[in-house]
Amino acid sequence: MSVLVTGGAGYIGSHMVLALADRGEQVVVLDNLSTGVRANVDRRAALVIGDIGDQELVQSLVKAHDIDAIVHFAGSIVVPDSVTDPLGYYLNNTVRSRALLAAAVGSGVGNFIFSSTAAVYGIPQVNPIGEDAPLAPISPYGTSKMMTEMMLRDTAAAHPLRYVALRYFNVAGADAKGRSGQSTPRATHLIKVACQAAVGERTHLDVFGTDYDTPDGTCIRDYIHVSDLIGAHVLALDHLRAGGEPLTMNCGYGTGYSVLEVIDAVKRASGVDFEVRLGERRAGDPPALVAMASRIRETLGWQPQRADLDLIVTDALNWERKLSPRRSVA
Numbered sequence: 001m002s003v004l005v006t007g008g009a010g011y012i013g014s015h016m017v018l019a020l021a022d023r024g025e026q027v028v029v030l031d032n033l034s035t036g037v038r039a040n041v042d043r044r045a046a047l048v049i050g051d052i053g054d055q056e057l058v059q060s061l062v063k064a065h066d067i068d069a070i071v072h073f074a075g076s077i078v079v080p081d082s083v084t085d086p087l088g089y090y091l092n093n094t095v096r097s098r099a100l101l102a103a104a105v106g107s108g109v110g111n112f113i114f115s116s117t118a119a120v121y122g123i124p125q126v127n128p129i130g131e132d133a134p135l136a137p138i139s140p141y142g143t144s145k146m147m148t149e150m151m152l153r154d155t156a157a158a159h160p161l162r163y164v165a166l167r168y169f170n171v172a173g174a175d176a177k178g179r180s181g182q183s184t185p186r187a188t189h190l191i192k193v194a195c196q197a198a199v200g201e202r203t204h205l206d207v208f209g210t211d212y213d214t215p216d217g218t219c220i221r222d223y224i225h226v227s228d229l230i231g232a233h234v235l236a237l238d239h240l241r242a243g244g245e246p247l248t249m250n251c252g253y254g255t256g257y258s259v260l261e262v263i264d265a266v267k268r269a270s271g272v273d274f275e276v277r278l279g280e281r282r283a284g285d286p287p288a289l290v291a292m293a294s295r296i297r298e299t300l301g302w303q304p305q306r307a308d309l310d311l312i313v314t315d316a317l318n319w320e321r322k323l324s325p326r327r328s329v330a
Contacts (some may be wrong), residue, residue: 002026002065003237004109006052006100008045009036009185012115012171014105014180016071019047023234030058030067037183038225053096055077058103061296069111069237070104072097075144078188079119079284082141093144098151111240112152112163113233114256118250118289120146120167128222128254128292131167139284149248164236169222169291171229171319173312174319181319190262191223191313195320198270205274209260209281212288218259220288222252225306225315229267235300245297252291253307265313 003020007013008029013036020027027045032053041047047067050057052074061067075093076082082089097114104112119142120135137143153162172191174181182192197205210217232251239247257265267273296302306312 001068002028002224004030004058004061004065004067004070005027006030006070006072007052007115009033009035009038009041009047010073011182011184012226012229013073013223014040015226016073016233017042017173018179019230019234021045026065026141028061028067029251030061035184039141040183042179051096053099053221054158055099055103055106057102059107062103062107062109067109069113069240070100070109071113071233071237072100073115075115077141079139079141080282082139082144086140091141093141094147097148101151101155105155105161109175110160110162112161113239113240113330114148114152114163114165115235116124116149116167116171116248117142117145117167118167118252119289120149121289127256127288127290129250130292131248131250131295138286141284143156153246162240163246164240164245165248166229166232166236166251167249168229169250169289171226172220173225173306173315174228176306177228178318178322181316181323190221190259191266191316192320193282194263194266194274195270195313195317197274198266198272198317199320199324201324203275205263205276206265207263207276207278207312208285210263210278214258214287216258216260217287220256220258220290221313222254222256222290223262223309224252225304225312228304228306231305232296232300232302235302239300249296249299250291250293251296252293254291254293255302256288256290257309262309262313265309266317269310269313
């Protein structure tokens with residue numbers, strides 16, 4: 001049996017490939033390399049360059065590699081971009097996910113793990129946010145993911161497909177062995193951008209909004225180390241293969257940090273006092289998103305190993321130094 005990882009050349013997907021290969025799984029990566037990086041795909045995996053919306057291709061891969069599970073990471077993830085290009089996001093995140101689901105059902109794949117997001121909650125009334133909180137996304141990105149969750153639910157009710165949908169909070173950090181990390185130059189994730197500023201790849205860091213109803217006026221997020229997130233995926237895969245019921249679960253630590261607190265952590269770790277520019281809010285950003293993560297701990301026995309902001313920042317910074325041709329700056 002093999003596992004198909006869509007978007008496996010991307011940031012989170014490449015870490016999933018590493019985790020699966022490390023435990024002896026046969027892995028097939030399907031990625032169109034629009035944002036993914038070929039070099040981040042572990043050599044133990046088979047890389048196929050193609051589109052998840054190509055049902056014939058997906059079904060041929062299932063047959064050729066005896067695939068029993070799909071872990072679906074492929075998609076567009078930049079919230080402000082989704083506001084300006086909603087149709088592009090619905091095409092990439094929803095329409096193509098529908099085609100992938102159809103291919104899974106048509107080829108008899110029984111296990112499906114979906115990369116969802118805390119953006120499905122919109123602006124929550126209460127933090128930490130439980131999985132039963134109302135779904136009220138405020139961006140096309142969040143809506144596109146919510147729609148895929150709904151398709152999964154309805155498909156599982158009609159066909160022999162089991163699924164786990166994992167709602168990510170803010171993913172950061174890198175593989176502790178330095179094998180992969182966030183490699184997209186245009187990334188918008190705060191810790192990535194701050195680390196780029198620390199190593200001299202950016203002239204400054206922009207802070208979007210200082211007038212939120214939070215202690216220091218900047219947005220608060222729950223930052224989860226990518227390796228802990230992948231640990232949740234591996235447990236979800238084992239759950240499904242054992243015949244487990246469909247699940248939807250948050251992936252976060254239950255602790256929030258503000259934008260300014262994260263910047264201070266990066267400055268501490270790097271020893272670099274890079275420039276920070278305070279600006280206006282950007283579209284689609286809730287004031288605070290913090291996970292209630294008890295369900296995944298109780299249901300799957302998930303025990304995070306790297307739940308420390310300074311550790312997350314250090315791993316991200318080490319990866320950025322590895323990427324940067326000017327790593328000596330830091």
